[in-house]
Every structure is written in structure tokens, then in C-alpha cells.
Amino acid sequence: MKITKYLHSCLVFEQSDFKLLFDPGTFSFAEGTVTPEMFKDVDAVIITHKHPDHIDPENLKKIIDISGAALYTNSEVAAEIQKIGMNAELIEEGNYTVGPFKLRAIPVVHEPLLDNPTPQMTAFVINGKVLHPVDSFEEKLLEYKGIELVILPTMAPFTTELKIADFADRLQPKRILPVHDGFAKDFFLKQRYENYTKHFKQKGIEFINIKPLGDSVEV
Template structure:
């Protein structure tokens, strides 16, 4: 299974010829370092919640213009898709097969934001190997402690570096792929990655430093 990062939380999973895309939002596309054409041939798109850094209707439509991918999401995002005349498969809780992928959907609570309502949000475990907690740092996912790979928030307006590291320390994954940092400058990301890597290496956790658009890891 190959996992490629296209800035922020836009992630492409590839396995047995199937391409599964998560959260193509504004922070990935806004500077045109990522474009819809990069996702020609994508078979499926999963959207975790309605925040613009994870979901943008025009971006979604631009990707669907170059591929016939099936959309999967929760009710709140689904309302916006329906208004735009787009069909989707509802996925909010439990196990679902998408091509060769087995996804376990877990309802979770988004971390609190200033003067902002809490959205409906769905975390995912992919092929029993990868945990995508999306924008939560709570103990709701502690049952997945020891997972092979954690997709870990690295910067966020709702979190501190100590809080982020504390969540990952509790989860004790074997590996970490940093996400949710698409609004940060490259020099800042490099600095923070170095700090996180030093912290997690002390515990024997591999921290993947991914800097280039489309950089990937393999499980």
C-alpha cells in the first residue's frame, strides 16, 4: 500500500491498482502546487468533514471532471454534494469495502475552534494498518493504540506542539506520517519536523519527513 501526500491532509492511497483519495481541500490547491490533473485515474474520494481545508465543492468538481471517482462522505458534507447534484455513498460508522481497501469509519469530535461550530467528522482506519484521526487529539481513538501508521496533525490553530505529541505518545504507532500543515512555510515545516522526529525517535517511532508534493511512504 502506497500513501502519497499532496499537501495538508490531501492523501492518495494506492493498493492493488485502486486509487483512493482523502480530503482534497483548499489548503492543498490554493497555490496551484496541487492540481486536479494530478488525480486522473482516481477511483474513489473520501471526505471526512465539511471544513474547507478538507472539502471544497469546486475542487471536488474539478477532480470529478478528470475522473469518474465515487464519492464517500458523511451526512453534513453530503448535503452540500446533493445541492450541487453530486451523488455519494454515505459512510459515517462501521466497516466498508472500497475496492481492495477495508475502511473502518469512526465518528469523532473535532477539536474546538474559536467561534466556530463543531462539524460532523469521521475518522478512518485503512486496511487495519493506518489511522487517520483527522482533526481530533482526544482519547476517542485509543483503541487503535499500537497501529502501524498514524497520520498525525503537525500544526493546527486548535493545538499546541506538546498536545499533538502527547496524543501520538498515547497512540504509540510504529510510524508517523505528518499531515495538516499545508498553510505553513517550508522552512517552518522543516524545523518542526526535525523537532518531532527527535521526540519520537527516542521511543523507537519512525517519523517520515515528507517535503515534496506527492512524496510517499509504503506499507
């Protein structure tokens, strides 16, 4: 299974010639380095919640139009995109199969934001190897302690580095793939990645210094 990052929290999972796109949001498309055409061959798209850095309705519609991909999300997002003529199949809780991928959908609570209502959000375990908590550090996610890879938000207005490190330290994954960093300048990203790498190395956890656009890891 290959995972490719396209800025912020936009990821493509690839296995057996099937591509599954997660959360193509506004931060990925903001500067034009990522375009809908880059995803013309995806087979399915999952939207985890309605925050704009995880969904860009205009560009999502373009992706679906040019790829013909199936779209999956939760009830709240589905109701929103239906207003612009898009339909989605619901994935909210339990076990699902999308192409070659075995998904476990977990309803989770988004970390609190200033003056912002809490959205419905779905975390995922992919093929039993990857935990994608999205924007949540809920205690129940620690059930997956020791998992092979966690997709970890490494900077955000809803958290601090101390809280991020504490969650990952307790989860004890073998590897960390950093996301939710699309608003950071390159020099700052490099500095923070170096800091995380040093911290997690002491815990026996590999922090993957992935490039923010088009770089991949194998799981």
C-alpha cells in the first residue's frame, strides 16, 4: 500500500492499481500547485468532515466529474454537498470495503476550535495497518496502540506540540506520517519536523520527513 501526500491532509492511498483519495481541501488547492487534474485517475474519494481544509466543494466536484470516482462521507457532509448536486455513499461507523481497501470507520470528536461548532467527523483504520485519526486525539483511538503507521496532525489551531507528542507517545505507532501542516512556510516546517524527529526517535518511533507535495511512503 502506497500513501502519497498532496499538501495538508490530502492523501492518496494506492493498492492493486486502485486509488483512494482522502480530503482534497482548500489548503491543498489554494496556491495552484495541486489541481483537480492530478486526481483524474482516482477510483474513490473519502471526505472525513466538512471543514474547508478537508473539503473544497468546487474542486471536489471537478475531481468527481473527470475521474468518475465514487464518493464516500458522513451524513453531515453528504447533506451539504447535495445542495450543489453531488451525491455520496455514507460511511460512518463499522467495517467497509472500498476497492482493495478494508476500512474501519470510527466516529470521533474533532478537537475544539475557537467559536466553531463541532463537525461530525469520521476517523479510519485502513487495512488494519494505518490509523487516520483526522483531527482527533480521543482516548478511544488508543485502542490501536502499536499500529504500524499513524497519520498525525502535527500543527493546528486546535492543539499544541505537547498534546500532539503526548497522543503519539501513548499510541506508540511504529511510524508517523505528518499531516495538517499546509499553512506552514517551508523553513518552519523543516524546523518542526526536525524537532518531532528528535523527540520520537527517543521513543523508538520513526517520524517520516515526507515532502509536502507528491512524496510517498509504503506501508
